[in-house]
Amino acid sequence: MTTGSCLCGLVRYEVSPPFKWMAHCHCSICRKHHGTLYSTALAADRAQFQWLSGEQQIARYRSSPTYERSFCSQCGSVVPDSSGDLVTIPAGTLQSDPGVKPRAHIFVASKSPMWTIDDDLVQFDEYPPGYGRPVSYTAPVVENGALTGSCLCGDVAFAVDEIPTKVVNCHCTRCQRSRGTAHATNAFVRQEHLRWLRGAHRARTYKVPEAQAFCTSFCERCGSLLPALFERINRYNVPVGCFDRPLDTKPGVHIYVQSHAPWHDITDQLPKFDEMPPRERVRELMF
Numbered sequence: 001m002t003t004g005s006c007l008c009g010l011v012r013y014e015v016s017p018p019f020k021w022m023a024h025c026h027c028s029i030c031r032k033h034h035g036t037l038y039s040t041a042l043a044a045d046r047a048q049f050q051w052l053s054g055e056q057q058i059a060r061y062r063s064s065p066t067y068e069r070s071f072c073s074q075c076g077s078v079v080p081d082s083s084g085d086l087v088t089i090p091a092g093t094l095q096s097d098p099g100v101k102p103r104a105h106i107f108v109a110s111k112s113p114m115w116t117i118d119d120d121l122v123q124f125d126e127y128p129p130g131y132g133r134p135v136s137y138t139a140p141v142v143e144n145g146a147l148t149g150s151c152l153c154g155d156v157a158f159a160v161d162e163i164p165t166k167v168v169n170c171h172c173t174r175c176q177r178s179r180g181t182a183h184a185t186n187a188f189v190r191q192e193h194l195r196w197l198r199g200a201h202r203a204r205t206y207k208v209p210e211a212q213a214f215c216t217s218f219c220e221r222c223g224s225l226l227p228a229l230f231e232r233i234n235r236y237n238v239p240v241g242c243f244d245r246p247l248d249t250k251p252g253v254h255i256y257v258q259s260h261a262p263w264h265d266i267t268d269q270l271p272k273f274d275e276m277p278p279r280e281r282v283r284e285l286m287f
Contacts, residue, residue, distance in 0.1 A: 003052070004093040006077035007177040007216065008206060011054035013080060013089075015044050015098075020086060022100050022263070026115070027107035029063050032152045034078055035225030036181045037115040037251075040091040040102055040264070041175025049080070049087040060140075061222040063152060069223055075206040076218030076225065078180030090180025104128065113140040114167070114185075114246045119267050148197065149242040151224035156199035158227060160189050160238070167240060167249055168286050169270075172256035174208060178216045179225060179239070182264035185251055188235045188287055194227060235287070253277065253285045 005012040011053035020043040031037040047066035059073040060083075069083045078090045091098075105117055109125035117123065150157040175184035196203075199219070203226050217228040227236040240247060254266060258274040266272065277285050 003095045004080075004089065005095060005177065006072040006075055006079055006093060007174060007208070008072065008075035008077070010057050010074050010249075011072045011077070011079050012016055012052040013049065015042075015049045015054055015080075015087070015089060017044075017048070017099065019044050019048075019098065019100055020100075021104075022091065022102045023104045023106050024102050024121070025106050026111040028110050028230035029152065030107075031110075031223050031241040032150075033063065033069050033222070033241075034090075034181055035098070035184070035241040036179050037112045037241060039078075039104075039181050039183050042089045042091050042094070042098060042100070043086045044089065046082065046085055046087055047208050049082060049089075049123075051082070057151075059220075059223060061083045061153060063222070069152070071218065071223030073220075075178065075265050076153045076204065076216055076223055077178050078223065084174045092176035092178075092180040092182060092261065093264060094261070101263045101265070102267050112241075114240065114250050116144070116250065116268070119265070147247075148244045149227070149238070150244055151199075151219035151226060151242065153218060153219060153224070155202045155221050156219045156224075156226060157197040159195050160193055162189050162193035163250055164189060164238070165246060166286055167247065167251045169254045170256055171254060171260040171264075171266075172212055173259050174211070175256075176259075176261060182261050183254070185240050187238045187240055187247065189227070189238055191229060191234050191236060194238075255286075 003014045022042045026038045061069045080089045105123045108123045148159045169183045171183045204220045205217045213230045213232040217226040225239040227238040254272045257272045
């Protein structure tokens with residue numbers, strides 16, 4: 001039996017094998033909702049899954065005619081969708097090793113140019129043949145060349161006056177839980193350089209009680225991850241998937257790799273640190 005939970009621990013579940021599939025998804029909807037450059041999901045029969053707590057606290061947003069996006073209404077973590085015969089589980093919410101690993105990349109035709117696929121897994125431009133229905137998503141309109149960002153439903157939008165040049169992959173368990181993925185991919189923007197264009201009142205923030213700085217922000221309607229202000233360092237932690245266009249850079253470092261998910265292999269040659277980089281290298285690699 002494999003257990004899982006959201007970041008705050010309100011929503012908890014358990015699931016048992018056999019599992020149907022596990023795959024990385026590069027579609028623009030997943031990227032926007034998770035705030036990452038791709039998502040990873042595990043699927044199981046409904047009979048193999050059960051909620052342990054918090055089911056009544058789950059909010060849902062229908063992103064397409066055939067798919068609901070489920071998230072914890074308290075912390076914003078993406079949580080399993082149990083509305084169909086198959087339960088789709090965001091792999092980052094798993095608290096133990098499911099004993100399987102991803103076997104494919106899907107929606108590679110929509111892949112962000114910020115991410116390079118450097119493994120040998122099979123790739124599909126959309127769904128694998130014979131599975132799923134066509135999905136359409138209208139990307140936000142980017143005006144005047146500004147670097148803007150928004151949530152999936154469009155209720156919340158922001159702009160930055162400082163173009164990030166450093167992008168960080170963080171493998172800590174807090175990032176895994178909040179994004180529902182193998183790792184977060186974040187950029188940091190100074191507080192005075194981020195402007196909310198609309199819907200700031202729709203952005204909810206959850207701070208981990210025992211954390212010095214870590215918090216997450218999400219749209220209360222659709223659950224998409226949004227910039228979260230780390231007051232201790234006077235910077236917004238911006239999930240790069242919420243930008244309306246890709247940055248002209250790619251991730252340059254992995255941090256907290258000692259906590260990396262057991263089902264995820266780091267296959268690139270970027271610098272890796274068990275926790276944070278040494279103090280003298282933080283600005284070079286992260287800010």
